[in-house]
Amino acid sequence: MEFIEQYIKGVWVIKPNRFGDARGYFSEVFKKEEFQAHVGPVEFVQDNESFSSHGVLRGLHFQRGEFSQAKLVRVSRGAVLDVAVDLRGGSPTYGRHVAVELTAHEGTQLFIPRGFAHGFVVLSDEAQFQYKVDNVYAPHSEATLRFDDPELHIDWRIPQDQMLLSPKDKCGMSLKDVKPF
Numbered sequence: 527m528e529f530i531e532q533y534i535k536g537v538w539v540i541k542p543n544r545f546g547d548a549r550g551y552f553s554e555v556f557k558k559e560e561f562q563a564h565v566g567p568v569e570f571v572q573d574n575e576s577f578s579s580h581g582v583l584r585g586l587h588f589q590r591g592e593f594s595q596a597k598l599v600r601v602s603r604g605a606v607l608d609v610a611v612d613l614r615g616g617s618p619t620y621g622r623h624v625a626v627e628l629t630a631h632e633g634t635q636l637f638i639p640r641g642f643a644h645g646f647v648v649l650s651d652e653a654q655f656q657y658k659v660d661n662v663y664a665p666h667s668e669a670t671l672r673f674d675d676p677e678l679h680i681d682w683r684i685p686q687d688q689m690l691l692s693p694k695d696k697c698g699m700s701l702k703d704v705k706p707f
């Protein structure tokens with residue numbers, strides 16, 4: 527398993543090994559000891575899965591304060607562009623983002639620490655998205671950062687007229703209105 531820290535401190539791209547043979551492949555997609563040795567003492571408490579069609583954009587979501595979630599995300603079908611925006615108070619990369627294409631074919635994962643807004647857009651016909659979080663769902667604490675806030679400079683790779691968003695995600699807040707946490 528390869529761990530590559532990104533230019534935003536604490537964000538990691540993780541590339542599990544795959545052992546192929548005539549039947550297909552086997553891969554260890556998470557191993558607590560190895561993960562914690564590289565990333566730190568993160569304890570996941572909940573596994574999530576979502577399924578979306580082409581152009582669906584989910585995000586950019588975050589849970590505030592003590593309810594903030596670290597996430598380990600991957601795609602088990604299709605391909606997405608995954609985006610994490612740094613909202614950590616005092617961070618030298620505050621407001622900057624990491625954007626990584628995650629595909630089922632490559633099995634690449636992204637670890638996003640607490641203090642980030644997270645979202646993805648589906649690049650393939652459909653995508654099954656799997657992720658671990660280290661804090662439970664707390665809807666009262668949840669907020670949405672506008673995916674198209676010009677201050678974020680995110681290139682989502684597909685035109686907005688192909689995108690499908692929830693009503694919540696269509697009316698997220700701007701970066702200037704977010705209180706760092």
Ligand SMILES: Cc1cn([C@H]2C[C@H](O)[C@@H](COP(=O)(O)OP(=O)(O)O[C@H]3O[C@H](C)C(=O)[C@H](O)[C@H]3O)O2)c(=O)[nH]c1=O
Pocket residue numbers: 574576584585587588644645646662663692
């Ligand atoms: C996140 C979540 C949602 N739900 C319920 C609440 C709604 O009835 C339904 C759909 O929720 P929502 O529209 O918030 O789902 P997504 O748009 O996929 O939200 C996720 O999108 C981005 C990519 C994220 O990183 C977050 O994990 C999460 O906010 O699932 C739950 O019961 N538990 C949960 O942990």
